[in-house]
Amino acid sequence: NAGVTQTPKFQVLKTGQSMTLQCAQDMNHEYMSWYRQDPGMGLRLIHYSVGAGITDQGEVPNGYNVSRSTTEDFPLRLLSAAPSQTSVYFCASSQDGYSYNSPLHFGNGTRLTVT
């Protein structure tokens, strides 16, 4: 049982480059989300999806795109990387998007450095 799988684990980009962070879950969860974790700031929500074909913005969406063509996959795209996007990125999923009812399951993270 893989849970939430993120790839790659580490990535270094130059300013202006684009890339896609991959996220897949095998729990048939409807809700998926992306967070970034920065020192002294906790986790902040970037984008989320409540089901295939539906996405919405979180707290810090600028510079990122998402799509949800299948229930299993929720890739995060950086269109033109900036040093401010250096962070650790976590993908998470849950059955229904309500933490009091079904817990969030997190992947192991992608550490991104933009130089």
Place this chain on the structure above:
Amino acid sequence: GDSVTQMEGPVTLSEEAFLTINCTYTATGYPSLFWYVQYPGEGLQLLLKATKADDKGSNKGFEATYRKETTSFHLEKGSVQVSDSAVYFCALSIISNFGNEKLTFGTGTRLTIIP
């Protein structure tokens, strides 16, 4: 807006010591409260939760009580082990008028247990 304030870390304790990690919150409405734990190299995982005032969440020897009068959800464990070394995040969730959940995380407290 909604916020969570955790005690600053890092916290270093000897094995079998008593642990308290303080968490206070500010929220409109009636939040659910959570503690998540992040072990080295892994994503966050739910440790315990409480969904209404005076509820006590417990798991793996950890406990936290939802105190509405003091807006607190302090994490406690009577006798810590080396394997408890991790980063602990307090979080709250509020359901918006649109029916969406907003999950707010604290900044995390790093705990190190010395044998």
